Amino acid sequence: MIWDSYYNNASGTWTIYYNSPFIYREFKIKIANSLITSAWGQNxxxxxxxxxxxxxxxxxxxxxxxxxxxxxxxxxxxAVLQATMEGSTLHTYAN
Structure with missing residues (x-):
């Protein structure tokens, strides 16, 4: 794993992104009630x-x-970019 972060009590709209020397990648998610309610904008x-x-x-x-x-x-x-809800904590990582 080259990047790994945790965000407590996550809600609202998030842009998940990582910039490596070769590839910049991103997507967006919307979180409500500790769940990912939508995901879009992969780029x-x-x-x-x-x-x-x-x-x-x-x-x-x-x-x-x-x-x-x-x-x-x-x-x-x-190259993997991921967002996971662990209870109310958003865990994001890239490899």
Whole structure:
């Protein structure tokens, strides 16, 4: 994991994002009554790499944005950005 954060008593609209040297990625969620009530706006920009596949799934407890990427044919990987409700705490992380 390259980024990991917790936010107590989370509610309202949040932008979940992470900027790595190759890929900036983000999505938005709305939280009410300790649940993710909507998720949208998945977006990415790249520098020096190509995204070969992407997926975005969410439910009332978790939203996950996953990108497969390749950098100039030398490096490839999976970039994950996730938001999870743990009770009333929002847990966000990227890898």
């Amino acid at each position: 990415y920009t790249t520098i020096g790499c190509t995204v070969t596949n992407e997926s975005f799934i969410w439910n009332s407890k978790q939203a996950t944005y996953r990108l497969n990427y390749e950098s100039m044919g030398m490096t490839s990987g999976i």
